[in-house]
Amino acid sequence: MTAVDIRPRAPVSAPSTTPLIAFDRVDLTLGGRKILEGIDLTIGQGEFVCVVGPSGCGKTTMLRLIAGLFQPSAGRVTYQGKPIAKPRQDIAIVFQDYGKALLPWRTVSGNVALALEAIGIPKAQHGDRIGGLLAKVGLAKHADKYPNQLSGGMQQRLQIARCLAQEPAVLLMDEPFGALDAMTRQGLQDEVLDIVGQSGATVFFVTHDLEEAIYLGDRVIGLLPNPGRVAESFPVGLVRPRDQLATREEPEFLRLRRVLFDFIKAAEA
């Protein structure tokens, strides 16, 4: 992994920075069922927020609200102070099911080109941009392959590359590594930290892997189910850059791991 030119972040970044995304007493009812209730949450510019909670607690629903794919039934979800009325091109989503989110009939470069076409980049600039993006996610040699010729990890890298093509200010990641094996997952975690460190993007990362949440996040949000609501916010006091071995052995990591396990256990009870 190339963890070379990462800007060191502040060790603990609670929402001390300027607020970018805010949930303001948000309720969401879908099909007569209350999915989210009274969500209040502020996410700072450049913050890496991980969201955990038992299944059915509305993690993904919160992500879709920021994405503009859902509208709140009550309250507001704002981006730079303005309500998010529809999807924005500077907010990119990485879906868990990369197999379904990629276009199987387009090559690796073609899939990245889709995002460039969407934001109206002239065709002449596509080659350079795509080359740069694929190099960033380690797919430079596979530009002419089709998604079904790639491994799961490579397909997810491709989806990330397509999202980066949007030059997003916010990355929404919905259990992006849930379907990958442990080694691939760790590699991708470091790549995401790398990429985010370089671009300064704000990240909203949904996961059911508590250690992943601690390893990646500046803050871990714990949700409770039925209806989904924010229960607790756990600041992560771990220095960056993080390291798969050293970080995971730190007392702070182990302490948070214990706290979060207890939280989830209580939430599921």
Place this chain on the structure above:
Amino acid sequence: MTVARLAWFAGSLVVGALIILGWQWIADAKLVSPVFLPGPDRAWAALVRGFASGTLEEKLFGTVERMVYGWLLASLVGIALGAVIGISAVARAYLAPMLEFLRPLPASAIIPVAIALLGLSEGMVLAVIAFGALWPMLLATIHGFAAVEPRLYEVSRALGLSRWSVIWKIALPSALPDILSGMRLGLTIALILAVVGEMLASRDGLGLWILLAARSFRAPDLFAGVIVLGLLGFVSAMILTVVEHRLLRWRATR
């Protein structure tokens, strides 16, 4: 080509040759009157004669033109209509019952209606071909558009693709395999209806040639026409296979 495939290919050639030999034997032994059944030798001679004089070529061209125009018309209407219906759940709900009623209707059953409306004209034949060939394409396109992965629509929304881009870049390529299989079925139907149409409306083509040959007991000409029709069906299906392989390259790359 692997040895096994080569063996299969050789085997199929042998079977074909045996059938032709059997046909020759039946004709030579006069098991069927030569008035009705010429041997492959006489059929071949008629075929060569037909092409040498240019008549058969002309008839072939007439039938191909009719088949292709009718088929293209059906494809255009089928894909456009199918896309509109397939993309909208509301349109599907309203139109599906009527389509289900019209679909099993044999295209030949509407020929009298078409004749009443359009007369024994070229337009009538084209209309009948297009009507018959329309259904497989329409239904396949509806299915293809309705079966687009919902996640891809979300991806399009997140990327901010325009409505037109979504249809052109997401839905159409996703539905393409279905559309192509519909077009393949439609082509077969178009050929059948081109021949039937020629026979009924006396339009110049292979169908009429066969009919006239049969009526005047020119059995070798009749068989020559049937052979050309068989080849036409075979070649057109092959062209479609090649096109399909090119367009669906991504599927074969597993």
